[in-house]
Amino acid sequence: MAEPLPRAATLPPRRWRRLGLALLLAALxxxxxxxxxxxxxxxxxxxxxxxxxxxxxxxxxxxxxxxxxxxxxxxxxxxxxxxxxxxxxxxxxxxxxxxxxxxxxxxxxxxxxxxxxxxxxxxxxxxxxxxxxxxxxxxxxxxxxxxxxxxxxxxxxxxxxxxxxxxxxxxxxxxxxxxxxxxxxxxxxxxxxxxxxxxxxxxxxxxxxxxxxxxxxxxxxxxxxxxxxxxxxxxxxxxxxxxxxxxxxxxxxxxxxxxxxxxxxxxxxxxxxxxxxxxxxxxxxxxxxxxxxxxxxxxxxxxxxxxxxxxxxxxxxxxxxxxxxxxxxxxxxxxxxxxxxxxxAVVAAAQQAAQGQVRSLEHLPQGVSVIDAELRLVSWNRRYAEIFRYPPELLRVGRPIEELLRYNAARGLLGVRDLEAEIHKRLQHLRAGAPYTFEREWADGTVLEMRGNPLPGGGFVTAYADITSYKAAARELRELAGVLERRVAQRTEDLAQARGEAERANRAKTRFVAAAVHDLLQPLNAARLYLSALQARLREPETQRVAANIEEALSAQDAILTSLLDISRIESGAIAAEIRDFALQPLFETLAREFSILAQARGLSLRVRATRAIVRSDEALLRRILQNLLSNALRYTRKGGVLLACRREGGQWRIEVWDTGIGIAEHQREEIFEEFRRLDRGGEAGAGLGLAIVERIARRLGHRLSLRSQPGRGSVFALRLPAGESPAPAAVAQVAAGGSSLQQRRIWCIDDDARVREATRELLQGWGCVVRLAAGAEQALALQASEPAPELLLLDHRLGDGEGWQLFDRLAPQWPKPPAVIVISGDQDEALLARWRERGWAYLGKPVKPAALRALIGSLLRRAV
The missing domain is CATH 3.30.450.20 (PAS domain)
Structure with missing residues (x-):
C-alpha cells in the first residue's frame, strides 16, 4: 500500500494564498x-x-x-x-x-x-x-x-x-x-x-x-x-x-x-x-x-x-x-x-520613560526644575519640591510655571512689592531665555542661590541651592574682621583691597588677624614685665611718676587690644558679663588721668565731676564704653572741652559725655552706630568702630544708650544703668615689694618669645627668685638634666615646637614632685581653660600684670608647702 502524501501537499490553492498573504503581512x-x-x-x-x-x-x-x-x-x-x-x-x-x-x-x-x-x-x-x-x-x-x-x-x-x-x-x-x-x-x-x-x-x-x-x-x-x-x-x-x-x-x-x-x-x-x-x-x-x-x-x-x-x-x-x-x-x-x-500598554511605557527622566535629576544636591518653550513644567527632582514645600498634587508635567509663581506669591516668597509686576517680570525673563544668577532671602531667613540657563530648542533649567548657613557665617566673619581692623591698620589696608573678592576666605582672614593681635600682645607683655622690673629700681619721684604714666598707657593699650578680641565673643554669648555693684568714682578718676594728657595736647579742657553713685554693671565693659565715648568726643572737638558726669534719674543713674564739637546731623544719628561708618565730622580719620563697639556692649549689658546733638554746638551721649547697693569693704592682700616670701624660690619660665623670657627673668630676679629660662622642648629637657626640679613653672600655651601641656607631660615623670603651673597665654578658649583647671593649673592672660603674677605665685607656693 502506498504511503499517504503529507497534509501540506493537499492544501487547496486558497489556503496557499492565505498563507502567502500572512507571511507577507508578517514581513511588512x-x-x-x-x-x-x-x-x-x-x-x-x-x-x-x-x-x-x-x-x-x-x-x-x-x-x-x-x-x-x-x-x-x-x-x-x-x-x-x-x-x-x-x-x-x-x-x-x-x-x-x-x-x-x-x-x-x-x-x-x-x-x-x-x-x-x-x-x-x-x-x-x-x-x-x-x-x-x-x-x-x-x-x-x-x-x-x-x-x-x-x-x-x-x-x-x-x-x-x-x-x-x-x-x-x-x-x-x-x-x-x-x-x-x-x-x-x-x-x-x-x-x-x-x-x-x-x-x-x-x-x-x-x-x-x-x-x-x-x-x-x-x-x-x-x-x-x-x-x-x-x-x-x-x-x-x-x-x-x-x-x-x-x-x-x-x-x-x-x-x-x-x-x-x-x-x-x-x-x-x-x-x-x-x-x-x-x-x-x-x-x-x-x-x-x-x-x-x-x-x-x-x-x-x-x-x-x-x-x-x-x-x-x-x-x-x-x-x-x-x-x-x-x-x-x-x-x-x-x-x-x-x-x-x-x-x-503604550501609555504605561511612556509614563515609565518620563519617570526615568526625573530619576536622572535625583542625585543632584540642588533643587532642579525644567520647563519647555511654552513655560510648562517638564521635569523636577525631589529637592526642588522640598525647598519650596510644594504639595504633591501641585507638581505635574505640563503645569504652567505661572501657576507655581502665583502659589509662591500667595505665600509671600516673592516679596511685598507689586506681585503682578513681579510675576510678569519673571515670565518675561524666562521667555527671553537669558542666563541668570541671583540670590533671594525669604522672610524666615532662608537664602537661596538661583542659577538659570536656557535649553537648546527653547525651555529653561533652573538650579536652587540653599546657602543660608554660608551667608550667616560670612556675616559673622565680616563683623569680627571689622572689629579687628581698627588696631591692625597696615594688615587691614592690605586685606581690604582683596576683601570684596575674598568673601569665601573670610574665615581664614579672621583667624589670620586674630593671630596678628596675638603677636601684638607679645611685645606689650614683655614691655609691662620690663617696666615692673624697672620700677623696683627707681628711687627719684619724677622718674617714678614717668614710669607710672608709662604703665597706665600700656594698660590702656592692652585693654583696647583685648577688648577687640572680646567684643565678638560677647556678641555670640561666649563670654558672660560679670555684673556686680561697684562705686563709679574710682572709674571716673582713672578715666580722668587717662584722657587728661590727650585733652591738654589738643588744647581742650576735660572735666570729670565727682560722684557718689553706686551702679550695677560690668566694670570692665563699662570702662570700655566710656573710653570710646571720651575718645570719640576729643577726636571730633576742635575747641572748648569735654565733660563726663553722672546724675540720678529715678531708680537709675545716667552717665553723660558732653562735647562742644561740630555735632551730628539728624539723618546721620543712626548711621554712626554702624560698623565701618566714618562720617565727615571734621575730626581725625578712624576705623569707624568706636561707636559700633559702644552700641554692642550697651545692648549686651542691657543699658540704654541715647544721643542728643545740635550741629555746630556739640553732642551728648547718655547711658542709663541701674543703681546698685554699697558693697561691703573687701580685704585686699598685698605683698610688700622686696619682701622675703619669694626669696630663693626656684621658678622656670618656658616661652618661645625671647623678649618675654628676658623680661620675666628681670622681674622675678628682682623679687629674689632663682630663675631658669627655656625656649622650647630641647632647652627644657637640657635644663632638667642639669638643674634641680622647679617649685613653680611659668608655661606658655603655644610653643614653637608644640603646645605647653605636651612638653609638661614629657618633663613631669622625671621630677620627684610635679611643680605648680601657671599657664600664660592670650588664648581664652573655654575648652582650654577647662582642661587646665582639670590639671589643677592656674591661668593668666597676656599681657601679664606684674602685681597679679606676684600674688598668684605667692599663693601657689604657699599652697604647695
Missing part, C-alpha cells in the same frame, strides 16, 4: 517594527544627548563653584606682610614654625588640603602639614608647573599627585612680590576634588573630567581615572615626566571606538581650567527605548491587521443568517478589548 509588520525601533532609538539618543548636555552644565557649574571657593585664598595670603618678610630674609626655625602654624590654622578654617609657602628658589619654607612626617617644608618644588607659572605670570594652576603626600589634588599658586615688583616666592593651596567625585557617585551615568592633554583626572567610576582619551605627543610625555604629574603612575589608553559603541558620549569645555567635562550614557537605555517602540508599533499593526480581518469577515457574515450575528458581535467586542489593552 517586521519591517515597520524595525523602522519604528530605529526612529525611536534616534529620538531617544537625541533626547538623551540633550539631557546629557543639561547635566554637564550643572556639573560644570558645581565644579567651577567648588574651585572658585578657594581661588582667591592664595591671592589674599600673598598680601600678608609677615609672609613677605619671611621670604625677604632667612627666617630661623622658630619663625618658620610660627609661619607653619599660621598656615595650619588658615588651612583648617578654609577646609583645603594643604597650604605651602615656597621661596624664590622653589623650596618649601612653611606648610600647613609641617607636623606630618611627609611635610612639604624643605621640599624642592621648582620643577612644578604651578611654581614656574606663578614666577612667570603671577599665578599658576596644575593638577597632579603630591610628591610628598601621594594625594592627588588641584594646585593654585600666587606669586608673592616685593614693593618693587621683584619675585619673592609663591603661596600654593592644594584642593582635593574627591568630594565632587563622591557627589557624582550616585549617578548611573559615567562622569569624567579630562585635562588639556586628554588624561582623565576625575571620575565617578575609579577604573576610568587616569585613562588617556588620546595618544600623547612626545613633548607631552616629556613634560609629564619632568613635572612628576602622576608620581609613578602611567596613564593607560582608552579605546574610544569601543566605548562609543557601548555609550552615548557628550562633552563640554571648561575654558577657565582648560579641562573638558564628559558624560557617558549607556546605550542599553536607548536600545530599550527602541525595543519598546518596536513592541508598541507591532501591537498597533497587529491591531490594524485584526481590524482588516474583521472588516473582511463582516462582509462575509452579512450574507449569513441572523443567528450568527450574536457571535460576530461578541468577536467585535473581544477585538475592541484587545485594541484597548494594546493602547494602555
Amino acid at each position: 509588520i517586521g519591517a515597520l517594527m524595525v523602522l519604528a525601533a530605529t526612529q525611536a532609538q534616534r529620538r531617544a539618543e537625541r533626547v538623551a544627548g540633550e539631557r546629557a548636555q543639561e547635566q554637564l552644565r550643572l556639573y560644570a557649574g558645581a565644579l567651577q563653584s567648588f574651585i572658585e571657593r578657594y581661588r582667591r585664598l592664595p591671592s589674599v595670603l600673598a598680601l600678608d606682610a609677615e609672609l613677605r618678610a619671611a621670604l625677604r630674609g632667612e627666617p630661623d626655625a622658630a619663625q618658620r614654625a610660627a609661619l607653619s602654624r599660621k598656615l595650619e590654622e588658615v588651612n583648617g578654617l578654609a577646609l583645603t588640603s594643604t597650604l605651602t609657602l615656597i621661596d624664590r628658589q622653589g623650596r618649601g619654607l612653611a606648610a600647613s602639614n609641617w607636623r606630618s612626617p611627609r611635610s612639604n617644608v624643605g621640599v624642592d618644588y621648582s620643577f612644578r608647573p604651578y611654581f614656574l607659572q606663578a614666577r612667570r605670570e603671577g599665578s599658576g594652576r596644575f593638577y597632579g599627585i603630591g610628591i610628598t603626600t601621594g594625594v592627588p589634588g588641584y594646585f593654585l599658586a600666587q606669586a608673592v612680590r616685593d614693593e618693587d615688583g621683584s619675585f619673592l616666592g609663591a603661596v600654593v593651596v592644594k584642593i582635593v576634588l574627591a568630594e565632587l567625585e563622591s557627589e557624582w557617585a550616585g549617578n548611573h551615568d559615567i562622569v569624567l573630567v579630562s585635562d588639556e592633554h586628554g588624561v582623565v583626572l576625575l571620575s565617578n567610576r575609579s577604573p576610568w581615572r587616569y585613562r588617556e582619551l588620546r595618544s600623547p605627543s612626545a613633548a607631552e610625555r616629556e613634560e609629564r615626566a619632568r613635572s612628576q604629574q602622576y608620581a609613578g603612575l602611567t596613564p593607560q589608553p582608552l579605546n574610544r571606538d569601543r566605548v562609543a559603541r557601548d555609550y552615548l558620549w557628550r562633552s563640554l569645555a571648561l575654558p577657565g581650567e582648560h579641562w573638558q567635562l564628559h558624560l557617558l550614557h549607556a546605550r542599553g537605555d536607548i536600545a530599550a527605548a527602541g525595543r519598546s517602540a518596536a513592541l508598541a508599533s507591532g501591537a498597533s499593526l497587529t491591531g490594524l491587521l485584526f481590524l482588516l480581518l474583521f472588516v473582511q469577515q463582516r462582509r462575509r457574515l452579512l450574507q449569513l443568517q441572523k443567528r450568527s450575528r450574536a457571535e460576530l458581535e461578541e468577536l467585535v467586542r473581544q477585538n475592541a478589548q484587545a485594541l484597548r489593552s494594546a493602547q494602555d
Whole structure:
C-alpha cells in the first residue's frame, strides 16, 4: 500500500494564498517594527544627548563653584606682610614654625588640603602639614608647573599627585612680590576634588573630567581615572615626566571606538581650567527605548491587521443568517478589548520613560526644575519640591510655571512689592531665555542661590541651592574682621583691597588677624614685665611718676587690644558679663588721668565731676564704653572741652559725655552706630568702630544708650544703668615689694618669645627668685638634666615646637614632685581653660600684670608647702 502524501501537499490553492498573504503581512509588520525601533532609538539618543548636555552644565557649574571657593585664598595670603618678610630674609626655625602654624590654622578654617609657602628658589619654607612626617617644608618644588607659572605670570594652576603626600589634588599658586615688583616666592593651596567625585557617585551615568592633554583626572567610576582619551605627543610625555604629574603612575589608553559603541558620549569645555567635562550614557537605555517602540508599533499593526480581518469577515457574515450575528458581535467586542489593552500598554511605557527622566535629576544636591518653550513644567527632582514645600498634587508635567509663581506669591516668597509686576517680570525673563544668577532671602531667613540657563530648542533649567548657613557665617566673619581692623591698620589696608573678592576666605582672614593681635600682645607683655622690673629700681619721684604714666598707657593699650578680641565673643554669648555693684568714682578718676594728657595736647579742657553713685554693671565693659565715648568726643572737638558726669534719674543713674564739637546731623544719628561708618565730622580719620563697639556692649549689658546733638554746638551721649547697693569693704592682700616670701624660690619660665623670657627673668630676679629660662622642648629637657626640679613653672600655651601641656607631660615623670603651673597665654578658649583647671593649673592672660603674677605665685607656693 502506498504511503499517504503529507497534509501540506493537499492544501487547496486558497489556503496557499492565505498563507502567502500572512507571511507577507508578517514581513511588512517586521519591517515597520524595525523602522519604528530605529526612529525611536534616534529620538531617544537625541533626547538623551540633550539631557546629557543639561547635566554637564550643572556639573560644570558645581565644579567651577567648588574651585572658585578657594581661588582667591592664595591671592589674599600673598598680601600678608609677615609672609613677605619671611621670604625677604632667612627666617630661623622658630619663625618658620610660627609661619607653619599660621598656615595650619588658615588651612583648617578654609577646609583645603594643604597650604605651602615656597621661596624664590622653589623650596618649601612653611606648610600647613609641617607636623606630618611627609611635610612639604624643605621640599624642592621648582620643577612644578604651578611654581614656574606663578614666577612667570603671577599665578599658576596644575593638577597632579603630591610628591610628598601621594594625594592627588588641584594646585593654585600666587606669586608673592616685593614693593618693587621683584619675585619673592609663591603661596600654593592644594584642593582635593574627591568630594565632587563622591557627589557624582550616585549617578548611573559615567562622569569624567579630562585635562588639556586628554588624561582623565576625575571620575565617578575609579577604573576610568587616569585613562588617556588620546595618544600623547612626545613633548607631552616629556613634560609629564619632568613635572612628576602622576608620581609613578602611567596613564593607560582608552579605546574610544569601543566605548562609543557601548555609550552615548557628550562633552563640554571648561575654558577657565582648560579641562573638558564628559558624560557617558549607556546605550542599553536607548536600545530599550527602541525595543519598546518596536513592541508598541507591532501591537498597533497587529491591531490594524485584526481590524482588516474583521472588516473582511463582516462582509462575509452579512450574507449569513441572523443567528450568527450574536457571535460576530461578541468577536467585535473581544477585538475592541484587545485594541484597548494594546493602547494602555503604550501609555504605561511612556509614563515609565518620563519617570526615568526625573530619576536622572535625583542625585543632584540642588533643587532642579525644567520647563519647555511654552513655560510648562517638564521635569523636577525631589529637592526642588522640598525647598519650596510644594504639595504633591501641585507638581505635574505640563503645569504652567505661572501657576507655581502665583502659589509662591500667595505665600509671600516673592516679596511685598507689586506681585503682578513681579510675576510678569519673571515670565518675561524666562521667555527671553537669558542666563541668570541671583540670590533671594525669604522672610524666615532662608537664602537661596538661583542659577538659570536656557535649553537648546527653547525651555529653561533652573538650579536652587540653599546657602543660608554660608551667608550667616560670612556675616559673622565680616563683623569680627571689622572689629579687628581698627588696631591692625597696615594688615587691614592690605586685606581690604582683596576683601570684596575674598568673601569665601573670610574665615581664614579672621583667624589670620586674630593671630596678628596675638603677636601684638607679645611685645606689650614683655614691655609691662620690663617696666615692673624697672620700677623696683627707681628711687627719684619724677622718674617714678614717668614710669607710672608709662604703665597706665600700656594698660590702656592692652585693654583696647583685648577688648577687640572680646567684643565678638560677647556678641555670640561666649563670654558672660560679670555684673556686680561697684562705686563709679574710682572709674571716673582713672578715666580722668587717662584722657587728661590727650585733652591738654589738643588744647581742650576735660572735666570729670565727682560722684557718689553706686551702679550695677560690668566694670570692665563699662570702662570700655566710656573710653570710646571720651575718645570719640576729643577726636571730633576742635575747641572748648569735654565733660563726663553722672546724675540720678529715678531708680537709675545716667552717665553723660558732653562735647562742644561740630555735632551730628539728624539723618546721620543712626548711621554712626554702624560698623565701618566714618562720617565727615571734621575730626581725625578712624576705623569707624568706636561707636559700633559702644552700641554692642550697651545692648549686651542691657543699658540704654541715647544721643542728643545740635550741629555746630556739640553732642551728648547718655547711658542709663541701674543703681546698685554699697558693697561691703573687701580685704585686699598685698605683698610688700622686696619682701622675703619669694626669696630663693626656684621658678622656670618656658616661652618661645625671647623678649618675654628676658623680661620675666628681670622681674622675678628682682623679687629674689632663682630663675631658669627655656625656649622650647630641647632647652627644657637640657635644663632638667642639669638643674634641680622647679617649685613653680611659668608655661606658655603655644610653643614653637608644640603646645605647653605636651612638653609638661614629657618633663613631669622625671621630677620627684610635679611643680605648680601657671599657664600664660592670650588664648581664652573655654575648652582650654577647662582642661587646665582639670590639671589643677592656674591661668593668666597676656599681657601679664606684674602685681597679679606676684600674688598668684605667692599663693601657689604657699599652697604647695
